[in-house]
Amino acid sequence: MLTTALTRLFDLTHPIVLGPMGGVSGGMLTAAVSNAGGLGLVGGGYGDPEWLGRELSLAREQANRPWGCGLITWAIKPEVLDLALSFEPAAFMLSFGDPRAHVDAIRRAGCKLICQVQGLDEARLAVEAGADLIVAQGTEAGGHGGQRSTLPLVPAVVDLVAPIPVVAAGGIADGRGLAAALALGACGALIGTRFYAARESLGHDAAKARIVAADGGDTRRTRVFDVVRDYSWPKPYTGRALRNDFMARWDGREDALAASLSAERTAFRSAAAAGDFDTAMVWAGEAVDLIDRVDDAAALVARIARDAETCLRRAAALADGAATATSLPLAR
Numbered sequence: 503m504l505t506t507a508l509t510r511l512f513d514l515t516h517p518i519v520l521g522p523m524g525g526v527s528g529g530m531l532t533a534a535v536s537n538a539g540g541l542g543l544v545g546g547g548y549g550d551p552e553w554l555g556r557e558l559s560l561a562r563e564q565a566n567r568p569w570g571c572g573l574i575t576w577a578i579k580p581e582v583l584d585l586a587l588s589f590e591p592a593a594f595m596l597s598f599g600d601p602r603a604h605v606d607a608i609r610r611a612g613c614k615l616i617c618q619v620q621g622l623d624e625a626r627l628a629v630e631a632g633a634d635l636i637v638a639q640g641t642e643a644g645g646h647g648g649q650r651s652t653l654p655l656v657p658a659v660v661d662l663v664a665p666i667p668v669v670a671a672g673g674i675a676d677g678r679g680l681a682a683a684l685a686l687g688a689c690g691a692l693i694g695t696r697f698y699a700a701r702e703s704l705g706h707d708a709a710k711a712r713i714v715a716a717d718g719g720d721t722r723r724t725r726v727f728d729v730v731r732d733y734s735w736p737k738p739y740t741g742r743a744l745r746n747d748f749m750a751r752w753d754g755r756e757d758a759l760a761a762s763l764s765a766e767r768t769a770f771r772s773a774a775a776a777g778d779f780d781t782a783m784v785w786a787g788e789a790v791d792l793i794d795r796v797d798d799a800a801a802l803v804a805r806i807a808r809d810a811e812t813c814l815r816r817a818a819a820l821a822d823g824a825a826t827a828t829s830l831p832l833a834r
C-alpha cells in the first residue's frame with residue numbers, strides 16, 4: 503500500500519486523483535474513483551449550473567469516501583462556485599488562472615484547495631493562495647495546459663513549493679507513470695485521459711473508441727476548438743486533442759477560421775451533438791498509447807496502484823543491487 507502526503511490529506515487508499523475533465527468526469531465516475539480509494543473530482547469545466555447540479559448531486563449520493571470538484575479558474579462566476587460548494591465537496595480544484603479571488607469562499611466552505619499549475623510562476627501564485635495541494639501539469643496532458651514537460655516540471659515544482667505536497671499530471675496512464683511520479687518527489691498522480699476511457703465516464707462511446715485506437719503521435723495542442731466554440735482562453739493555454747479533419751483544416755489558420763465563424767460554428771455544434779469526431783474534438787493526452795480498452799474505473803484504480811507498487815519494488819531491488827535492469831513491458 504502506498505501511503506503519501508496525498509493519501510493522508512484526504513484519507514485515501516491509493517495516491518490517485520481523477521482529473522476534473524469538463525463534461526466527462528461526472529458524478530458516477532467521480533464516485534467510482536473515490537469509492538475505489540482514489541480522489542474523484544467532478545469536472546465542472548466552465549460552470550454550467552444545470553450540469554453541475556445534476557452531477558454534484560450524483561457524486562454526493564453515490565460516493566462514500568471524500569470527493570471533490572474542479573472549475574476553470576478564469577471562467578468562474580462567484581454564484582456558480584457557491585452552488586458547487588453547497589454540495590459539500592471535500593476538495594476544490596482550480597486550474598488555469600489566478601486562484602486568489604476564490605480562496606475565501608472555498609475556505610469558508612471548509613474545503614481543501616487544490617491548484618493545478620503549468621509553470622513556476624503559477625506555482626508561486628498557488629503558494630500565495632494557500633493551496634493544500636498543488637498539481638504540476640505537464641504539456642503531455644489531455645485537454646488544456648501549458649508548454650512545460652512533466653518530467654522536468656514536477657521536481658522543479660516540488661522543490662519550489664515544499665512543504666506543500668505536489669501531485670504530477672500529464673501523460674500518466676498506468677502504474678509505471680504513478681511510480682515515476684513518486685520517484686520525482688510527487689505524492690501521487692492526477693490522471694485524466696485514462697479515465698476518459700472508463701465505463702463510467704460521460705464521454706461518448708465513439709470518443710472512447712478513438713482514444714483506445716490512437717497513439718500519442720495522434721495528439722496535438724491547438725487553439726482551433728476554442729476559437730470555433732468562442733471560448734476566450736487566455737495565453738498561454740492550448741488544448742491537446744486527437745488530430746481530426748477539423749484540426750487539419752484550421753490549425754495554423756485560426757484567423758481564417760475566425761473570419762468564417764458563423765457557418766463553421768453551426769456545423770461544429772451539429773457534429774458535437776451527433777458524436778461526429780471527424781469535426782468535434784476528443785481532448786486526449788499523449789499517454790493514449792497505453793490505453794487499449796475501456797475499463798471500469800475501480801479496476802483501473804486498483805491496477806494502477808498495484809502496478810506502481812510492483813515497479814517501486816523492482817526499483818528498490820535495483821538500488822539494493824539485487825536485480826539487473828532490463829526493459830520490462832507491463833503485463834496487461
Ligand SMILES: Cc1cc2nc3c(=O)[nH]c(=O)nc-3n(C[C@H](O)[C@H](O)[C@H](O)COP(=O)(O)O)c2cc1C
Nearest residue numbers: 521523524547597643644645672673694695785787
Ligand atoms: C477530456 C478532458 C477534459 C479536461 N477538462 C479539464 C477541466 O475542465 N479542468 C481542468 O482543470 N482540467 C481539465 N483537463 C485536464 C486534467 O485536469 C489533467 O490535467 C489531465 O487530464 C492530465 O493529463 P492526462 O490526460 O495525460 O492524464 C481535462 C483533460 C481531458 C483529457
